Amino acid sequence: MRLLVLIINRFLWFFPTILGLMVITFTISHVIPADPVAFVAGDNATNEQIEALRAQLGLDQPMHIQLFHYIINLARGDFGVSLYTLRPISEDLASRLPATMELTIVSVLVSTLIGVPLGVISAIRRNSFLDHVVRIFTVSGLAIASFWFAILLQLFFAMELDWTPLQGRTSGWGPEHVTGFFLVDSLLSWDLSELRAATLHLILPVTTLAFPAMATIVRFTRAGVLNAMNSNYVLYEEAMGFPKRVIIWKYILRNALIGTITQIGLIFGILIAGAVVVEAVFDWPGLGYYAVQSIIQSDYNAIMGFTFVTGVLFIIVNLLVDIAQVFIDPRET
Amino acid sequence: METLRFLLKKLIEDRVALLGALLILLLIFTAIAAPFLATFPEDIAEFHPPNRLIAPDGTYWFGTDRMGSDIYSRILFGARITITIAIIAIGVSVIIGVPIGLVAGYYHTWFSDLLMRTSDIFLAVPQIVLAIAIAQTLGPSIENIILALSATYWPFWTRLVYAETRSIQKETFIEANIALGASPIRVMFMHVLPNISSSIIVRTTIGMGGTILTAATLGFLGLGAPPPSPEWGRMIAESREFLPEAWWYATAPGLAIFLVVMGFNLFGDGLRDILDPRIRRSVRHDE
Numbered sequence: 001m002r003l004l005v006l007i008i009n010r011f012l013w014f015f016p017t018i019l020g021l022m023v024i025t026f027t028i029s030h031v032i033p034a035d036p037v038a039f040v041a042g043d044n045a046t047n048e049q050i051e052a053l054r055a056q057l058g059l060d061q062p063m064h065i066q067l068f069h070y071i072i073n074l075a076r077g078d079f080g081v082s083l084y085t086l087r088p089i090s091e092d093l094a095s096r097l098p099a100t101m102e103l104t105i106v107s108v109l110v111s112t113l114i115g116v117p118l119g120v121i122s123a124i125r126r127n128s129f130l131d132h133v134v135r136i137f138t139v140s141g142l143a144i145a146s147f148w149f150a151i152l153l154q155l156f157f158a159m160e161l162d163w164t165p166l167q168g169r170t171s172g173w174g175p176e177h178v179t180g181f182f183l184v185d186s187l188l189s190w191d192l193s194e195l196r197a198a199t200l201h202l203i204l205p206v207t208t209l210a211f212p213a214m215a216t217i218v219r220f221t222r223a224g225v226l227n228a229m230n231s232n233y234v235l236y237e238e239a240m241g242f243p244k245r246v247i248i249w250k251y252i253l254r255n256a257l258i259g260t261i262t263q264i265g266l267i268f269g270i271l272i273a274g275a276v277v278v279e280a281v282f283d284w285p286g287l288g289y290y291a292v293q294s295i296i297q298s299d300y301n302a303i304m305g306f307t308f309v310t311g312v313l314f315i316i317v318n319l320l321v322d323i324a325q326v327f328i329d330p331r332e333t
Numbered sequence: 334m335e336t337l338r339f340l341l342k343k344l345i346e347d348r349v350a351l352l353g354a355l356l357i358l359l360l361i362f363t364a365i366a367a368p369f370l371a372t373f374p375e376d377i378a379e380f381h382p383p384n385r386l387i388a389p390d391g392t393y394w395f396g397t398d399r400m401g402s403d404i405y406s407r408i409l410f411g412a413r414i415t416i417t418i419a420i421i422a423i424g425v426s427v428i429i430g431v432p433i434g435l436v437a438g439y440y441h442t443w444f445s446d447l448l449m450r451t452s453d454i455f456l457a458v459p460q461i462v463l464a465i466a467i468a469q470t471l472g473p474s475i476e477n478i479i480l481a482l483s484a485t486y487w488p489f490w491t492r493l494v495y496a497e498t499r500s501i502q503k504e505t506f507i508e509a510n511i512a513l514g515a516s517p518i519r520v521m522f523m524h525v526l527p528n529i530s531s532s533i534i535v536r537t538t539i540g541m542g543g544t545i546l547t548a549a550t551l552g553f554l555g556l557g558a559p560p561p562s563p564e565w566g567r568m569i570a571e572s573r574e575f576l577p578e579a580w581w582y583a584t585a586p587g588l589a590i591f592l593v594v595m596g597f598n599l600f601g602d603g604l605r606d607i608l609d610p611r612i613r614r615s616v617r618h619d620e
Contacts, residue, residue: 020454148587
């Protein structure tokens with residue numbers, strides 16, 4: 001019963017949070033000092049043309065009316081048109097979402113598959129040489145600027161050694177479109193050259209993105225395992241003569257991983273934030289690249305659309321993690 | 334005084350934290366002494382096109398950039414920008430975030446919920462994304478970067494102070510003060526705040542590293558100070574069209590960012606171990 005109340009409570013807060021997010025993006029987008037309408041209209045536009053465009057974009061109405069329309073439109077999935085291309089922003093964002101999702105999901109998988117075992121091993125062999133190496137590794141992962149790391153990787157592996165492509169998602173046209181995920185699509189159409197190209201193109205961006213995420217996972221797992229190793233139930237199992245291997249991989253790991261799983265929301269945030277920069281460096285045609293293009297073009301409508309979609313994605317992931325946490329570890333709530 | 338000596342002693346024992354402290358001191362020293370340390374201090378504003386893109390040598394220690402300016406000198410002056418942004422942005426975040434957290438933690442009303450939910454909404458968007466949106470609408474400048482960072486970072490302190498206030502509230506000495514008739518303001522600022530200050534200090538130290546990283550990212554994306562400002566992130570962005578030939582161009586500013594962020598993270602970790610033994614080792618600064 002208490003669990004049910006908690007879950008319903010989390011759900012009930014979902015909509016006010018989204019509404020608050022809308023108010024934030026509205027506030028940011030309507031206090032801009034520069035006049036976006038004059039920018040779109042160009043230097044040669046007459047005053048009448050500017051006013052007509054302003055009316056067309058609905059920017060001539062009072063603030064509260066604008067906010068009302070803004071919220072209604074966002075709720076319908078209408079983010080307005082790009083001030084630069086005049087194309088609907090929701091279409092632009094939707095067509096770029098798979099590229100970012102593919103990059104993010106592969107990065108989560110890579111960072112978890114490497115991070116969890118590293119964390120466990122460095123906790124078991126605390127203060128060993130290996131533990132110190134892992135620590136230097138994780139501390140670096142949290143301190144390095146991802147745009148710099150990305151450029152270094154390009155410099156060595158793409159430009160000097162020519163092992164990987166420099167940028168982009170594929171060297172050809174991309175596999176036949178089904179899901180928008182190149183790895184999945186190339187497998188579905190059994191296009192092995194596209195699969196190879198997609199994999200090669202993923203290596204450097206994923207390395208850049210996964211490095212800080214992995215560092216976070218290693219730290220959480222290590223702390224979780226150390227914590228569990230000192231707990232009463234482990235002492236009990238040791239006293240009962242369970243083999244050490246069983247205790248570590250069965251009991252300790254299970255409890256330590258709870259902490260790691262509940263951090264997926266945080267890690268997803270790191271990845272989304274990192275994707276903006278990583279996509280910009282690698283010309284990866286996803287949401288982040290779109291956001292950076294929009295910054296260059298002063299397309300504030302598009303940036304607000306990106307901010308809103310990212311926020312909603314992030315809120316949904318955190319909601320799912322919250323609910324998962326209630327089920328996985330009722331002690332925490 | 335006694336506490337300070339204890340802190341220093343612990344710090345010297347923890348060599349990693351000491352390394353962090355030294356890196357921070359190096360940053361502060363560089364920022365202050367930049368005009369004396371720089372070999373070409375006038376290169377912050379002056380261009381020498383004939384000298385463009387010279388590899389590191391005895392004259393130009395870290396090489397020259399696309400304008401023929403000395404990268405070493407520009408890095409030194411860039412330290413000033415970095416430290417200014419970090420100190421002001423974090424300062425404002427603390428000044429906004431801590432009182433809100435105190436009030437929300439101290440009172441148990443709908444208003445507390447409202448404050449915390451507002452901070453949750455700000456935390457619901459990744460910091461860098463919100464900062465990009467704000468910095469972009471305001472236009473590229475150092476002031477706007479500071480504004481964008483302050484507007485996105487305050488909820489971290491609100492969350493922390495809220496949780497700490499709630500947990501310390503049940504302590505006898507707080508209840509005793511209330512029973513003796515101390516005003517809420519007095520209890521909050523004279524009794525609660527000093528007792529949670531170590532968590533705030535730890536959080537602030539680690540937050541500095543994260544803020545510097547975010548500020549450099551905004552600079553890299555072209556949202557920071559306009560050229561010819563020697564902002565580290567912008568220098569790396571400029572270097573991209575001259576790769577791979579001018580390999581030195583991005584190396585020095587990237588290393589500078591790395592060492593500074595590393596310094597704050599290591600020092601923050603050490604402080605946490607000393608001041609707050611309950612929690613071991615930080616997780617990523619922008620959690």
